[in-house]
Amino acid sequence: MTQPVTVLTIAGSDSGGGAGLQADLKAFALNGVFGTSVVTVLTAQNSAEIRAIEKVPAAFVQSQLDAVLADLPVAAVKTGMLASEETVRTVAANVARLPNLVVDPVLVSSDGAKLFPSTVDRAYVEGLFPHAAVITPNIREATILTGREIRTDDDLAAAATDLGRTGARCVVVKGGGRPGGEAVDAVWHDGTVRFLRSPWVATRNNHGTGCTFAATTAALLARRVPVQDALDEAKRYVQAAIERGAAWQIGAGHGPLGWPTAEDH
Ligand SMILES: Nc1ncnc2c1ncn2[C@@H]1O[C@H](COP(=O)(O)OP(=O)(O)OP(=O)(O)O)[C@@H](O)[C@H]1O
Numbered sequence: 001m002t003q004p005v006t007v008l009t010i011a012g013s014d015s016g017g018g019a020g021l022q023a024d025l026k027a028f029a030l031n032g033v034f035g036t037s038v039v040t041v042l043t044a045q046n047s048a049e050i051r052a053i054e055k056v057p058a059a060f061v062q063s064q065l066d067a068v069l070a071d072l073p074v075a076a077v078k079t080g081m082l083a084s085e086e087t088v089r090t091v092a093a094n095v096a097r098l099p100n101l102v103v104d105p106v107l108v109s110s111d112g113a114k115l116f117p118s119t120v121d122r123a124y125v126e127g128l129f130p131h132a133a134v135i136t137p138n139i140r141e142a143t144i145l146t147g148r149e150i151r152t153d154d155d156l157a158a159a160a161t162d163l164g165r166t167g168a169r170c171v172v173v174k175g176g177g178r179p180g181g182e183a184v185d186a187v188w189h190d191g192t193v194r195f196l197r198s199p200w201v202a203t204r205n206n207h208g209t210g211c212t213f214a215a216t217t218a219a220l221l222a223r224r225v226p227v228q229d230a231l232d233e234a235k236r237y238v239q240a241a242i243e244r245g246a247a248w249q250i251g252a253g254h255g256p257l258g259w260p261t262a263e264d265h
């Protein structure tokens, strides 16, 4: 019998279920891999807001990592909200044991507010990006990390190129937050830039889009899909998941993504 490959998310819990490790485990299952999770932070969150954040001590993040890696054959890893310099550096100290590392640097809340001090940004750049197979900042995170104002596709491409200098093997700057007819992301890989494009879905149910994109990419890398194909498929998957959940009414704020079937993407 064919065994599923195992993937790990190192991420925060979203009590509202739409983002964080809850979104990652959903994306893992729907993309055919077995998901494990190291919890970095608990959030008191719903579809409208993050009300409070309680950090898991870095030493306990390490204990969870040791437990998972001692037993389970992890083939790819996704990181989400790490929330403190100490936790970023703890994960960074383990990179040799973290294959196919997809780093989604969660630095800002959906309303654009910076969630953590700049020491966290620096720890990502110094400790995690140089070891990442893919990094996936959104526009606001790329602005913080590069100091660039990002408005056009050329700005997205320039930011992706800047971030390529951090040592990450591949960079995706997600333009999902931009109003317009298309959802455009810039991909830097091997010194060249290309764009991922999909039709913009008009819905408030976009909570967890970033987590879902990165988790799906990690699932596909674990299944040995080449990175550029994995990004194309992750983009199709997110698009289909947004379409599937677009008419749901779960929560008064930004609702979750839906469950696409294989035929949808
Ligand atoms: N309404 C939408 N329609 C189509 N694609 C979208 C939409 N919103 C986001 N995407 C796509 O989803 C992926 C995730 O991007 P996004 O920029 O939303 O991530 P994020 O900013 O980390 O998430 P969030 O905005 O929820 O914090 C990208 O490929 C983006 O283009």
Ligand SMILES: Cc1ncc(COP(=O)(O)O)c(N)n1
Residues within 6 Å of the ligand: 011, 012, 013, 014, 019, 020, 021, 043, 045, 080, 081, 106, 110, 206, 207, 208, 209, 210, 211, 212
């Ligand atoms: C615990 C946690 N992790 C990550 C996000 C960002 O989610 P996204 O950018 O995918 O909407 C979140 N809101 N909560």
